Amino acid sequence: MKILKLPKEKLDFFASVVQQFGEVHAPVEQDGQYVFKRLNRWSEARLDYNRTILPPKKYFLPPRETMFRYRPEVGYQPETEGLDKRLVLFGVHGCDIFALNILDQVFAGQYPDPYYQARRKNIAVIGVRCDPDEHCFCRSMRADFVDHGFDLFFYEVGDYYLTLVGTARGDDMALATGPLFEPVTQADIDLYKRRSWAKREAFKLDIEIRHLSEIVEMEYHSGIWDELGERCLSCGACSMVCPTCYCFDVTDDVELGSVAGRRTRTWDSCLFSTHALVAGGHNFRDSRASRIKFRYYHKQRGFVAEYGRPSCVGCGRCIAACPVHIDITEVINQLRGLLDARSQ
Amino acid sequence: MLEVSEIPGFYSPVLSQNPYQPQPARIVRIYKMVPDNHLFTLRFVDDALAMSFSYRPGQFLMLSVPGAGEAPISISSSPSRPGVLELCVRRTGRVTNALYRLKTNDVVGIRGPYGNGFPVEELLGNDLLFAAGGLGMAPLRSLVWYALDNREKFNNIVLMYGAKTPADMLFREELVSLVDRTDMTCLLTVDSDPGGVWKNHVGLLPTMFDHATLDPARTYAAVCGPPVVYKYILERLLRLNFSKNRILMSLERRMKCGVGKCGHCSVGYKYTCLHGPIFTYWDAVNLPEMI
Numbered sequence: 091m092k093i094l095k096l097p098k099e100k101l102d103f104f105a106s107v108v109q110q111f112g113e114v115h116a117p118v119e120q121d122g123q124y125v126f127k128r129l130n131r132w133s134e135a136r137l138d139y140n141r142t143i144l145p146p147k148k149y150f151l152p153p154r155e156t157m158f159r160y161r162p163e164v165g166y167q168p169e170t171e172g173l174d175k176r177l178v179l180f181g182v183h184g185c186d187i188f189a190l191n192i193l194d195q196v197f198a199g200q201y202p203d204p205y206y207q208a209r210r211k212n213i214a215v216i217g218v219r220c221d222p223d224e225h226c227f228c229r230s231m232r233a234d235f236v237d238h239g240f241d242l243f244f245y246e247v248g249d250y251y252l253t254l255v256g257t258a259r260g261d262d263m264a265l266a267t268g269p270l271f272e273p274v275t276q277a278d279i280d281l282y283k284r285r286s287w288a289k290r291e292a293f294k295l296d297i298e299i300r301h302l303s304e305i306v307e308m309e310y311h312s313g314i315w316d317e318l319g320e321r322c323l324s325c326g327a328c329s330m331v332c333p334t335c336y337c338f339d340v341t342d343d344v345e346l347g348s349v350a351g352r353r354t355r356t357w358d359s360c361l362f363s364t365h366a367l368v369a370g371g372h373n374f375r376d377s378r379a380s381r382i383k384f385r386y387y388h389k390q391r392g393f394v395a396e397y398g399r400p401s402c403v404g405c406g407r408c409i410a411a412c413p414v415h416i417d418i419t420e421v422i423n424q425l426r427g428l429l430d431a432r433s434q
Numbered sequence: 435m436l437e438v439s440e441i442p443g444f445y446s447p448v449l450s451q452n453p454y455q456p457q458p459a460r461i462v463r464i465y466k467m468v469p470d471n472h473l474f475t476l477r478f479v480d481d482a483l484a485m486s487f488s489y490r491p492g493q494f495l496m497l498s499v500p501g502a503g504e505a506p507i508s509i510s511s512s513p514s515r516p517g518v519l520e521l522c523v524r525r526t527g528r529v530t531n532a533l534y535r536l537k538t539n540d541v542v543g544i545r546g547p548y549g550n551g552f553p554v555e556e557l558l559g560n561d562l563l564f565a566a567g568g569l570g571m572a573p574l575r576s577l578v579w580y581a582l583d584n585r586e587k588f589n590n591i592v593l594m595y596g597a598k599t600p601a602d603m604l605f606r607e608e609l610v611s612l613v614d615r616t617d618m619t620c621l622l623t624v625d626s627d628p629g630g631v632w633k634n635h636v637g638l639l640p641t642m643f644d645h646a647t648l649d650p651a652r653t654y655a656a657v658c659g660p661p662v663v664y665k666y667i668l669e670r671l672l673r674l675n676f677s678k679n680r681i682l683m684s685l686e687r688r689m690k691c692g693v694g695k696c697g698h699c700s701v702g703y704k705y706t707c708l709h710g711p712i713f714t715y716w717d718a719v720n721l722p723e724m725i
Contacts (some may be wrong), residue, residue, distance in 0.1 A: 157454055160500050166456050166543055168448045200708070201693035204447035310722055337697030340690040344501040351501050353454075355690075358697070365698060368688050369505065369527030374701075384700075387722070392703035 091237075092255035094264055094271040095278055096244070101251065105132045105180065107267045111214055111259070112176030115149070117142050126179065137181045140223045141407060145186050145333030146179055147193060150209045151357075153330075157205065157340070158353040166353065173208040180216045185226075185403040187217050187240050188233040189333030195397055196336050214259055217243035219289075225406025227295040227419055233403035234289075247281045297419045298426065299400060303391040309425050310387075318421065319379025321414045326359030328385070328408035328416075334401040335359070360385050386421065453693045456498040456543025457483060462518060464538055468602055470525040471569065473510065474533065476544065477518045489513050490551030491577035492684060492712045496692045497521065498543030502532030506689040508711070509547065510572050512579035519544070522572035522604060548692040549711045552577050552682060557654050561590040563646075565667045567639050567659030571595055571604045573684040573711070574658050582618070590653075591618040592646045596639030596663075598625050600632045610634070621645050640666045643674075650676045658684045668715060681715035 096104060108114060116135035117124045124139040126146055158166040190210070197206035217240040228234040236243070241260030244251040252274060255261050264271045329335040339358040344351040358365065361381050366374035375381045393401035402418070409417045463475035478484040494508045505527060511520035525534045536542065554577075562581055566574050581588050593612065597603040603624065612620040613634065621642040623635035635642065639659075655676060657667050664683065671681055687699035687706040699706035702721030704713075713721075 158456075162500070162541075165458050165541075166498065168452050168455060170448055173448060197695065199694060201453040201695070202447070202451070203695055204452050208448060336695070338690065338695070340504060340696065342498075342501055342503040349501070353504075355696075358690075360697065360700075364688075366688055368686055369530065370524070374687065387702070388697075388700060392700065395703035 092261060093274050094253045094255060095247070095250040095274050096253055096271050098246075098249055098251060100267075100270050102132055104263075104267050104270060105135070107270075108178055108180070108216070108263055110266065111263055112178040112212075114178045114180055116180040129180075135181060137218050139181070140220075141183070141225075141405060141410070143407075143411075144331060145189060145405065145407065146182055146215075147189065147333050147336075149177065149179065149213055150190065150193065150206055151197075151336060151338070154354060154356045155205065156352050156354050159350070160342070160352065161350045169352070173205065174212060176212050176214075178214045178216065181218045182215050182240070183220045183405075184217060184236050184243075185228040185231075185233045185405045186333050187215060187236045187243075188228070189403045189405070190215070191236065191239040192334045192397070192401055192403070193336060194239070214263070215240045216260075216263075217254075219243075219245045219285075221289065222293045222295075223406070224294050225409045226293060226404065227297055227406065228404035229290060229293050230295070230297045230299060230419075231400065231402050231404035232299075245282055245285070247278055247285055250278065252278055252282050295404075295406075295419050297422050299390075299422075302400065302422065302425075303394040305425050306387055306391040310383075312425070314421070314424050315379045315383040318382045318416060319377060321416060322361065322378050322382045323414060324361045324363060324378050324381060325413060326361045327411040327413065329359035329361060330357060331407040331411045333403060333405055333407070334389075337365070360388065382416075386418075390422075454545070454691065456496070456504070456545045458541050459519070459544045461536060461538055461540050461542065467522070467604055467606075470534075471604060472523060472525075472534065473605075474521045474523055475511075475518050476521065476542065478544070479541065484517060487516070487519070487547075489547035490554060491580045492551035492573060493547035493549045493576075494573075494692070494711060495519070495521070495544050495546035496548065496689070497523075497529065497533070498545075499529050499532040499536070500543070502529045504543075504690070505529035506548075506687075506692060506707070508573035508576075508684065510575045512576050512583060514580050514583035522569075522575070524569060546692065548707055550709060552656065552712050554580070557581075558587050559589060561649060561653035562588055562592070563648060563653050563655040564591075564593040564595070565639070565642075565655060565657045565659075565663070565671075566593075566595045567663035567667075568597060568602070569604065570657075570659030570663060570684075571609075572658075574656055575605060577656055582612075585617060590649075592621070592648065593618065594621040594623070594639060594642035594646065596623045596625070596642070599628055600624050601629075619646055638666075639663060640670050643670055648674060650674050650680070654680050654682060656682045656684075671715075678716035678719060679714050683713055683715065683718065685711045685713055687711075 114129050117139040118127050118134050119136050124142045126142050156169040160166050197203040240256045243254040337358040338355040340355045342353050389402050390400045458479040459476040462477050465473040467473045494506050496504050497507045498504045507521045510522040523530050564574050689699045690696035692707045694705045694708040
């Protein structure tokens with residue numbers, strides 16, 4: 091991998107150059123929290139943020155997306171508007187890039203999703219390193235480091251950003267700045283290794299995921315799920331903020347006074363009571379307990395069977411977003427028998 | 435429709451290889467088989483597609499009714515009879531209610547076929563047992579006709595089908611015509627016969643096992659029906675020492691995409707749309723919530 095370094099004071103200039111690769115979006119402070127949004131000026135960007143409310147998946151799988159427009163004389167026409175828009179997401183954390191790499195697998199496969207693929211192709215990703223806060227457990231989920239899925243990745247090291255160049259487009263971005271980037275020295279690498287080790291030691295949350303899929307399987311009939319079902323409101327907040335939740339609903343709407351319409355997909359959640367409801371009224375998961383169990387089962391067991399690892403990346407958003415304080419790390423510790431469920 | 439060449443290259447897959455793209459198909463016949471269970475015969479508007487469209491027995495389609503939405507429907511016709519597709523549709527949800535408002539010659543959208551279908555290659559040379567209750571005949575019918583149209587490729591064939599009354603029996607006329615065939619055993623039964631004209635069996639579906647000779651070691655059983663059918667038929671098959679791998683079931687789930695993306699049809703760690711809808715009983719034992 092090509093590795094360069096950028097003097098810290100040159101970041102502003104780099105950001106101005108990078109605009110030619112697309113509309114720049116970055117974390118911006120909003121009411122004490124952070125959101126990814128279009129920058130009006132570079133000074134709005136907050137690269138020292140902890141986490142954004144919604145993950146960057148909102149750019150690749152928008153909360154609401156028109157898939158087709160329908161008119162009787164032409165049938166279903168795929169919607170292409172917005173798919174060619176070039177964006178630069180500046181300041182994406184490693185766990186969120188890891189999550190995009192997981193979504194890449196879901197939206198590829200036997201039937202590649204062309205909407206997701208087009209957006210993934212046209213949106214550049216520039217990663218930045220981060221420090222864990224009280225909700226972060228990406229290290230436990232082995233998602234605290236990414237080696238692909240970004241165009242550039244910045245590691246703050248001393249007076250520089252050590253820069254991993256992930257794609258040809260990332261290389262073009264570096265080259266477009268002229269002589270701004272410099273070659274790395276052994277001293278930079280040594281410093282990077284020390285910083286990386288220090289980060290490893292900085293995590294406040296740590297869970298063990300080894301054999302977790304077997305444990306989830308064995309504890310399928312555990313009372314833990316009923317207790318969680320009692321607490322869970324089925325609000326779906328954890329799914330909406332999850333960087334790897336991808337369930338979507340598809341609906342058709344007819345324009346008022348017309349026979350033309352559109353087919354739209356919207357984010358859905360397995361916690362919603364209609365998720366497994368079929369025509370005729372039978373619901374395969376009609377209790378809150380069965381739905382929250384399904385969410386854990388799919389992330390920690392189902393995904394392992396399908397893709398070889400849990401789909402959770404340890405970003406901590408569901409912990410921060412849950413209105414009744416259901417904490418995935420506590421649930422996993424309970425399942426492992428490390429925590430008494432009733433004491434929670 | 436926009437030409438692909440008018441669009442910049444990078445998102446052309448949305449136009450040219452869009453797995454969600456419905457193809458127009460014409461309703462060529464509506465057969466009012468049973469109230470609220472009509473048989474719709476469809477033909478792709480594109481003639482070449484109508485003739486080339488291939489599928490496996492047990493696969494399903496995503497059916498679009500403009501303005502109402504999309505729903506998964508199993509294919510009731512057999513790939514051994516190409517040209518048209520037959521869908522046995524129960525009027526029960528938004529999409530199917532909208533379909534029932536359409537008339538012959540109206541155009542709907544179809545994409546597919548999806549799912550694994552029956553493992554036809556594995557079934558060749560074996561005995562087949564079809565056991566269906568109520569609406570369960572709809573997904574099994576494709577394999578029934580596939581086997582009968584390729585009769586020499588299969589050994590003994592036994593079909594047992596139970597409905598509440600003769601009037602509730604799907605495909606009644608054609609199934610009654612199978613009763614006289616000497617190259618198969620067709621056992622039709624009803625729970626009750628209010629009209630008093632039914633010439634076949636009266637009694638619950640599991641009692642049909644008393645009229646059939648089965649060799650579990652070389653028989654594949656295809657089972658479909660409401661939960662009560664699974665309960666009693668599976669019990670019967672296991673008692674006869676059927677291997678769990680030789681019991682095949684067609685499952686129903688909520689589906690929004692059919693292609694393993696939308697997440698709704700997930701059971702345990704499998705997607706009904708990709709790994710199903712045909713599962714073995716062993717799958718069902720292993721996958722929570724399956725039946």
